[in-house]
Amino acid sequence: MTIRPALADVLSARQRISQYLSRTPLHHYRSLDELLGAETHVKHENHQLLGSFKMRGALNAVSLLNDEQRRRGVIAASSGNFGQGVAYAAAVFGVRASVALPVDANPGKVASIRRLGAEVIFHGEAFDDAREHAERLSREEGLHYVHSANEPALVPGVATCALEVLEDLPDVDVIIVPVGGGSGACGACIVAKSVDPAKQVIGVQAEAAPAAYLSWKERRVVESRMETVAEGLATRVGFEMTQQILWDMLDEFLLVSERELQEAVVLNLEHTHNLTEHAGAAALAAALKIRDRLAGKKVALIMSGGNITVDQLRAALH
Numbered sequence: 011m012t013i014r015p016a017l018a019d020v021l022s023a024r025q026r027i028s029q030y031l032s033r034t035p036l037h038h039y040r041s042l043d044e045l046l047g048a049e050t051h052v053k054h055e056n057h058q059l060l061g062s063f064k065m066r067g068a069l070n071a072v073s074l075l076n077d078e079q080r081r082r083g084v085i086a087a088s089s090g091n092f093g094q095g096v097a098y099a100a101a102v103f104g105v106r107a108s109v110a111l112p113v114d115a116n117p118g119k120v121a122s123i124r125r126l127g128a129e130v131i132f133h134g135e136a137f138d139d140a141r142e143h144a145e146r147l148s149r150e151e152g153l154h155y156v157h158s159a160n161e162p163a164l165v166p167g168v169a170t171c172a173l174e175v176l177e178d179l180p181d182v183d184v185i186i187v188p189v190g191g192g193s194g195a196c197g198a199c200i201v202a203k204s205v206d207p208a209k210q211v212i213g214v215q216a217e218a219a220p221a222a223y224l225s226w227k228e229r230r231v232v233e234s235r236m237e238t239v240a241e242g243l244a245t246r247v248g249f250e251m252t253q254q255i256l257w258d259m260l261d262e263f264l265l266v267s268e269r270e271l272q273e274a275v276v277l278n279l280e281h282t283h284n285l286t287e288h289a290g291a292a293a294l295a296a297a298l299k300i301r302d303r304l305a306g307k308k309v310a311l312i313m314s315g316g317n318i319t320v321d322q323l324r325a326a327l328h
Contacts, residue, residue, distance in 0.1 A: 013162040013251075014200075014254075014255060015162070015165045015166045015169065015200055016200070016204070017200065017201060017204040017205075019166040020166045020169040020170060020173055020197070020200065020201060021173075022166070023070045023163075023166035023167045023169070023170055024170045024173065026069075026070060026073045026074075027066065027069040027070050027073060027167055027170065028170070030065075030069055030098075030099075030102055031058065031059075031065065031066060031069065031170075032057060032058055032059060033174055034053060034054045034055050034057045034058060034171070034174065035053075035054050035057065036051050036052070036053050036054070036174065036175055036178040036179060036310065037051065037052050037054065037282070038050070038051045039051075039052060039281055039282055041281045042281050042282070042294075045277070045281065045298070045301075046297055046298065046301045046304055046309065047301055047302075047304065047305040047306070048184075048297075048301070048304040048305060048306065048307050048308070048309045049307070049308045049309065050297070050309050050311065051175075051179055051182070051308070051309065051310045051311070052282055052284075052310075052311050052313050053171065053174070053175050053310055053311065053312050053313060054284065054313050055171060055290070055312065055313055055314050055315060056284060056285070056286055056290055056313050056314075056315055056316025056317075057316075059098070060091070060094045060095065060098060060122060060317075061091075061094075061315055061316045061317045062091035062094065062095070062242075062314065062315035062316070062317060063091075063168060063171050063194060063312070063314050063315065064091040064092045064094065064095035064168075064315070065094065065095035065098050065099065066095075066167045066168045066170055066171060067092075067095065067161075067163070067164035067165065067167040067168040067193050068086075068092065068095030068096045068098065068099040068156065068164075068167070069095070069098070069099045069102065069167055070163050070164065070166055070167025070168075071096075071099070071156050071161055071163040071164055071167065072084065072096070072099035072100060072102070072103050072105060072156070073099070073103060074163050075103070075105065075154060079154040080103065080104070080105045082152050082153055082154055083100075083105060083106035083107065083108070083153050083154065084096065084100060084105055084106070084107050084108070084153060084154045084155070084156050085107070085108045085109070085110065085144050085147055085148050085151075085153040085154070085155055085156070086107070086108075086109050086110070086144060086155070086156040086157075086158065087109070087110045087111070087137065087140045087141035087143070087144035087145075087158060088109055088110070088111055088115075088119075088137070088140070088158060089111070089112065089115060089116070089119075089137045089140075089190075089241040089242065089244055090111065090115050090116045090119030090120070090123075090241055090242075090317065091119060091241070091242060091315050091317060092158045093109035093111060093119065093123045093128070094119055094122050094123055094126065096109060096128065096156055097109060097122075097123045097126035097127065097128035098126050100126075100127070100128060101126050101127050101128075107127070107128040107129070108128060108129040108130075108131055108144075108147070108153065109123050109128050109129070109130055109131065109144075110131045110132075110133050110140040110141070110143050110144040110147070111123075111130060111131070111132055111133075111140050112132070112133070112134050112135055112136050112137055112139060112140050113132045113133070113134065113135060114135070115132070115241075116241055116317060116319060117319070118317060118319060119241075119317055131143070131144075131147070136236050136244065136246060137236070137241075137244055137245060137246070138236070138245065138246040138247060141158070157249075158190075158191045158193075159190075159191030159192055159193055159249035159251060159252045160249050160250060160251040160252070161251075162251065164193045165193050165196045165197050165200065165252070165255070166197070168193045168194050168196070168197040169196070169197025169198070169200050169201050170197075171194070171197065171198075171312065172185065172197050172198040172200075172201040172202060173201050175198075175201075175310050175312075176201055176202065176205050179308065179310060180205075181308055182202075182209065182308050182309070182310050183209065183210065183307040183308045183309065184209070184210045184211075184212060184304060184307055184308070184309045184310070185198045185202055185209070185210070185211050185212070185309075185310045185312065186211075186212045186213075186214060186293040186296050186297055186309065186310070186311050186312065187211065187212070187213055187214070187293065187312045187314075188213075188214055188215070188240075188242060188243060188289045188290070188292040188293055188312065188314045189213040189214060189215045189222050189223070189243065189256075189263070190215075190222070190242045190243045190244065190245050190289065191222070191245060191249055191252055192213075192222055192248075192249060192252030192253065192255075192256055193252055194312065194314060195211065195213040195252075195256060195260060196252050196255040196256060196259075198211045198312070199211045199255060199256065199259035199260055200255070200259070203259055210261045210262070211259070211260055211261055212260075212261060212262045212263070212264060212296065212300075213226070213256065213260050213262070213263045213264070214263070214264045214265070214266055214292045214293060214295065214296035215243050215263070215264075215265055215266075215292070216238035216240050216243045216244075216265065216266060216267075216268065216271060216288075216292070217238075217265040217266060217267050217268070218235065218236075218237040218238035218239075218267075218268055219234070219235065219236045219237060219238040219240070219243055219244050219245060219246070220234050220235075220265055221233060221234040221236070221245050221246055221247050221248050222245060222248045222249075222252075222253070222256075222263075223263050223264075223265055224248070225247075225248025225249075225253050226248070226253060226256050226257065226260065226263045227263065229257055231247065231248045231249070231250055231253060232247070232248055233246055233247040233248075234246065234247075238268060238271075238288070239268060239271070239272075239288055239322065239325075240271055240287070240288035240289045240292065241287065241288070241289060242287065242288075242289025242290070242314060242315055243288070243289045243292060264296045264299060264300065266292060266295040266296055266299060270295040270298070270299070271288045271291055271292060271295050272288070272325070272326040273295070273298075273326075274286075274288075274291035274292065274294040274295035274298070275287075275288060275291045275318065275323070275326040276326055276327060277291075277294060277298075278290075278291050278294055278313070282313075284313065284316060285316050285318055285323065286313055286315070286316050286318065287315045287316060287317050287318040287322070288318070288322070288326075289314055289315055290313045290314045290315040290316055290318075291313075292314075293311035293312050293313065293314075294311055294313075297309060297311060
């Protein structure tokens with residue numbers, strides 16, 4: 011049975027984790043207004059200490075561990091940003107942490123995980139290979155496994171991002187959220203629909219890694235290819251807990267191409283003067299795709315992360 015968080019859980023999560031986070035800005039960009047024909051605001055989760063929204067959920071999940079779970083230590087799998095979040099949360103609460111990553115994980119994110127004191131375990135060519143390995147190690151070594159999606163405590167923590175959006179822009183019409191595992195979109199849905207069911211939440215994933223989109227569309231967990239450069243969107247399979255929330259609450263789900271993601275990285279640099287990783291640029295890519303339908307509305311784009319490498323930026327600029 012799915013444990014579905016409510017707004018009260020989000021408010022409780024904020025009380026537990028806010029001292030360890032930045033309240034990130036929601037900036038209104040008039041040049042994006044002109045580009046999209048809508049009043050466009052950007053939620054800058056790239057301004058978090060670790061450059062990503064992922065630390066919100068990780069902090070909440072680790073904060074709720076009991077004494078025995080803390081004693082055993084935690085393990086997580088990640089393409090990079092969630093691993094940083096778990097490593098940071100473990101350091102905050104004095105818990106030993108291990109993070110499994112694919113062998114070609116973003117080197118900057120890997121270095122950050124190590125600096126935060128977590129053990130790095132490389133396994134496989136893709137996130138899901140690392141995830142399956144982390145699950146095995148959890149069983150074999152008795153570590154508490156913090157799943158990047160099927161973890162009930164994640165969503166209330168991540169949802170504090172959307173809570174800040176609604177507090178800063180109460181009359182927002184549409185929130186567009188990148189989707190990898192889906193915790194960010196779930197959090198946005200729970201907060202927005204609790205305030206006003208008419209507020210729209212739109213998810214966006216890469217065409218080259220469409221498992222979450224296909225799972226949402228078909229109302230069943232689907233496995234698909236995983237060939238995107240967007241690390242935060244690079245999941246091979248949908249996840250049941252987050253999908254069940256999205257099936258009921260997400261208004262729309264869009265796919266964007268690799269070229270559209272690359273272009274959005276550059277457009278964010280031009281219009282907001284922020285570096286974004288490809289997943290962080292996905293919301294703008296989706297907004298450009300449906301700009302006719304956004305005309306005249308107040309739109310919030312979740313810039314979920316900014317941990318782009320020099321090589322990735324160079325490729326986007328060419």
